[in-house]
Amino acid sequence: MPYTPDKPITPPSADELRARIPGWGADLDPADRPSFPKECFDPGATGAHWTEPERQGDDPRRERSIEHAHLTAVYGTAQPLHGVSGAIRRYAYARYSEGRAAHWLLLVLGDRVEAFGAHVRSLFTLRPDNPITETGILAEPRLRPIASRRGRVDLRHAWIDPILVAGPWVLGGWIVVRMLRRVFVRR
Amino acid sequence: MKAMVYRGPYKVRVEEKPDPRIEHPNDAIVRVELAAICGSDLHLYHGMIPDTRIGHTFGHEFIGRVEAVGSSVQTLQPGDRVMVPFNIFCGTCFFCARGLYSNCHNVNANATALGGIYGYSHTAGGFDGGQAELVRVPFADVGPTIIPEWMSDDDALMLTDAFTTGYFGAQLGDIAEGDTVVVFGAGPVGLAAARSSWLMGAGRVIVIDHLDYRLAKAREFAFAETHNFARHDDVVVLLKKLTGHLGADVAIDAVGAEADGHLTQHITSAKLKLQGGSPVALNWAIDSVRKGGNISVMGAYGPLFSAVKFGDALNKGLTLRMNQAPVKRQWPRLFEHIQAGRITPGDMITHRIPLDAIAEGYHMFSSKLDDCIKPVIVPGA
Numbered sequence: 001m002p003y004t005p006d007k008p009i010t011p012p013s014a015d016e017l018r019a020r021i022p023g024w025g026a027d028l029d030p031a032d033r034p035s036f037p038k039e040c041f042d043p044g045a046t047g048a049h050w051t052e053p054e055r056q057g058d059d060p061r062r063e064r065s066i067e068h069a070h071l072t073a074v075y076g077t078a079q080p081l082h083g084v085s086g087a088i089r090r091y092a093y094a095r096y097s098e099g100r101a102a103h104w105l106l107l108v109l110g111d112r113v114e115a116f117g118a119h120v121r122s123l124f125t126l127r128p129d130n131p132i133t134e135t136g137i138l139a140e141p142r143l144r145p146i147a148s149r150r151g152r153v154d155l156r157h158a159w160i161d162p163i164l165v166a167g168p169w170v171l172g173g174w175i176v177v178r179m180l181r182r183v184f185v186r187r
Numbered sequence: 188m189k190a191m192v193y194r195g196p197y198k199v200r201v202e203e204k205p206d207p208r209i210e211h212p213n214d215a216i217v218r219v220e221l222a223a224i225c226g227s228d229l230h231l232y233h234g235m236i237p238d239t240r241i242g243h244t245f246g247h248e249f250i251g252r253v254e255a256v257g258s259s260v261q262t263l264q265p266g267d268r269v270m271v272p273f274n275i276f277c278g279t280c281f282f283c284a285r286g287l288y289s290n291c292h293n294v295n296a297n298a299t300a301l302g303g304i305y306g307y308s309h310t311a312g313g314f315d316g317g318q319a320e321l322v323r324v325p326f327a328d329v330g331p332t333i334i335p336e337w338m339s340d341d342d343a344l345m346l347t348d349a350f351t352t353g354y355f356g357a358q359l360g361d362i363a364e365g366d367t368v369v370v371f372g373a374g375p376v377g378l379a380a381a382r383s384s385w386l387m388g389a390g391r392v393i394v395i396d397h398l399d400y401r402l403a404k405a406r407e408f409a410f411a412e413t414h415n416f417a418r419h420d421d422v423v424v425l426l427k428k429l430t431g432h433l434g435a436d437v438a439i440d441a442v443g444a445e446a447d448g449h450l451t452q453h454i455t456s457a458k459l460k461l462q463g464g465s466p467v468a469l470n471w472a473i474d475s476v477r478k479g480g481n482i483s484v485m486g487a488y489g490p491l492f493s494a495v496k497f498g499d500a501l502n503k504g505l506t507l508r509m510n511q512a513p514v515k516r517q518w519p520r521l522f523e524h525i526q527a528g529r530i531t532p533g534d535m536i537t538h539r540i541p542l543d544a545i546a547e548g549y550h551m552f553s554s555k556l557d558d559c560i561k562p563v564i565v566p567g568a
Contacts, residue, residue: 033387
């Protein structure tokens, strides 16, 4: 019991563990653990042949955290800012540090605005978003849908998931319908 | 090239995208041979990570062959087969110089708290990832390593993140000989953490999850004692009873943002995005470890605040350690372990999926169907 000095349960001996577990104790000495100590000043260990890396560029359109002194030496160019979502995200980066909840909540808002816009835009292309193929739901019958889910704790909230996922869309649609009706009734 | 692209929460598809270009003299372009879906990719897939943009290609675990190199690349040449750590890092900033490669300050313009990660949203730098035929690899002289002849592709792939992160998680637990280690989560990182705990001299390793097939894997792969928390009213009491009412010496949270087991936490975090993650596993770790014990956090959480039981951690005198794994720092020792036959990280892989079937792959992994533990994407299949 923890009410006395010794551990209440004695572990198996080192020999017993070594016989049962391949490699038991190979890193027993913390010095054999690669991240010990946590910080180890060794700038030559990485293969870098520069003191300060050459700069990729200084694209003024590229958003950056205001916690940075300047655009980093290397940055991703995967999906540049655009449209309304881009304006929201640019504001989040330009106005708020990473320490402010507003920064992150605006970025999440930007994500939802972009997802909605991309979905609507896709309807005017030759390859509109297809919730059947893009959610991968067609794989369900092959993947033991019932047996795989038996006994899991996530079943407890499975009922509420569709409401929380589809709810905002239904609510948004209802608001749009109400607004359109208002416009037409006024005319 | 063909690439997986994000189309909004719970939606992905394969599209033709322009081939990546050399944008910095130390860039390389790598033709992907194997990529994996990581549990943390699901946070992106579920729309939990801020600034995940439509058209983004996920994938931070991949191996492949060098296709082209920039003018300042000295150590790689076209044709080399490389494994690429999930961290993008420069090698010489304040943090890299001290071995904190995952905290590099030169690669993520969008944030200072997080380094650069392939395919992990603009919050992690805005780099497209490896679930594609080709990928841009910055700082090619620093990150990638040529895959040794004797190493299997599967082992190499698992060292790019999943196994290495688990191994690093066990190190953060500061395990002493004979310690009781409890690992929350029996996904790939939890399995690796449990397996690695023995290397560091653990006397007992307990794994907690709610999926029986993952617990079976934890017994077989990680020689762990396992418990399904869905069958117990209170996992904290269970763990106290299992440890003679002392608590574990070390607890490892290998679950992160989408921990199940508490309805209100699930709704406020996973669904309403009002928390940086559902801290159920982390709170269980705080409650079930012994006073003065160590907690290692390997689960990925978002940048927003989470309702963590900090007062309990304070009152119990706990040491909490956490970080993204500085992957390449771990490799030399892990290579030794693999070569000596102590570990076989590739044994965690359960499913192989052609790139064209990526939507089904994400759905399977996200919904935990077909006993899936670690799915691998084969772009050329």
